[in-house]
Amino acid sequence: MTATPRLGWWRLGAMVGLQLILLALIAFPRVEAIRSGATVWLRTTPVDPYDPLAGYYVTLRYEVEREALEARPDLAQGTRLWLTLVPGQPATEARDAPPVWRLQAVHTERPLGPEAAVRATLKNGRVRIDGAGRFFVPEDARARVEEALREAPEPALVELRVGADGVAVVRSLWVGSRGFEAR
């Protein structure tokens, strides 16, 4: 019977390196979108479920997702999409109110124009903007967010940062006049 050879240190380096690279690959496009992406404001209908691993969050269902589905009802499940967005009317009558962006077109290939374009997927009969469907809330702010959602007279607004590669990252959620910043 031969003894199992001793584990070399390179194995530790390889496994930790693999883990860090995988985490970096997931994080990097989002860091880049926050650093240099365009700011886009979208209307959304939020609801508030719970994830046992990552905590309390608000599910974001954007109006442009519904409009994209209406614009292209012919697409097959699982199709990867690009939604081009352009600024529309201001969110409120206040002077510094941001414009609410609206859907310009739905593409199945990456558009070449200068418009902000976000990546999306058609899944389970719904178009969903990739990686921007949740807004996580600290446990101690949960009650305030729930109260704001309950009392809001109109759909909430979400501030997104959209990178050149179409990655969208949520930066803040506005319910009525109350804003909740992403941390």
Next chain:
Amino acid sequence: MRPWSWAFRRALPPELDAWEAEGLITPEAAGILRDRYAAAHREAAADANLAVYLLGGLLVFGGMASFVAWNWASMPAPLKLAVGLGVMVGFELAGFVLLRRRERSGLAQALVFVGALGFGANLALLAQLYHFDPDVVGLLAWAAASGGVALATRSLPCGALAAALVFAWLLARGADVPGGALSAHLAWAGTVVAGRLVRSDGLVVVGLVGGALTVGVCAGVEPATFHAGFEVPIAFAAAGVGLAYRRGDVGEGVLRLSGGVVVLAAFLVGFSDVAAFLAEESRKVRLLDSLLGFGPPLLVGWLGAQRVPEERKPGLLVAAGMVTALLVVPRLGAPMVWLAAHAVLAGRVAWDLRRSLTRLERGPFWSGLLLGVAVVVARFLEIDTGLLAKAVAFVLAGVAVLFAGHEFEKRREVDR
């Protein structure tokens, strides 16, 4: 020596005794065979030790996940990431050093396993920091990371974790990808076959659980919206009856099953929603109806108790106490129902652990420990409990399991 299965290790000693008694082999040959397979006993102890450590590791991971989910606003994001990555790498480094030194292999494997689980906690942390849903890509990345750790450290638990995550990924993607469901069926069947080939009960169990999930999802059950209906206790009962008959002693089997049903009932009532529902519904039930409903099982239990060995009677008393509690306590309100259920569960855990420690029996030690862990996990899944409290409770429970498992195995070794 090849990795002998649990069933083989369990069956060998009495078989050797029987062969010797029947004159099939000489006492000398029996002695040689006992020496030859003595390592199998040590291997069994090592496996049990590893399982205890893994259980403790899972609880510690539960604590890590709860801490992430708490989403403490006062801690800056870079510090959160540094802590998350530090914990992951720290566990893996500690486990790796022990593996290199070939010391305390169970603990070493558990530390590496917690590190692999820690990748999932870091993924959840990234999802929280950048507000995205990590489900599909995250599962695949976690599977790849766990597979890497399994290859680097030759860790079977990490391999099983990677296989389980691939199942989960296939199930999550099954609806979108052509042949997704077929891939999931092939994956779980392949895992069962691989588990049989390398004689790993753990891999077989992972495969079977994956198979059950695959069948459930393919039948249209969405895991995210799965509601436990009547089929769940019926499935438990069927499994219990199967086990009872397998043991060959139907009378004892029925008693074991009764005890199991009582514990299962207490476990279900331990959920605060169920306790509240039961308390509300029980007000509508007349005492006479309750007596008619619970009386016959109680009588059967009492008659059965006359047949069982002395040491099982306290367990039956607990069962009888539970039935009485179900009759009386609901009339006092939901909190008392909840407390009574937990008193029964705590009593059962304490009874099992006490018996295991006084007699150094592994069976009750495992059942007690698993029941205790199941209760802690169930409370984790109830969102009423504060996340920080959950995090602390999980880490403490994990450390307690690790300590208890280590002490128990040490005492067994000393005793032997």
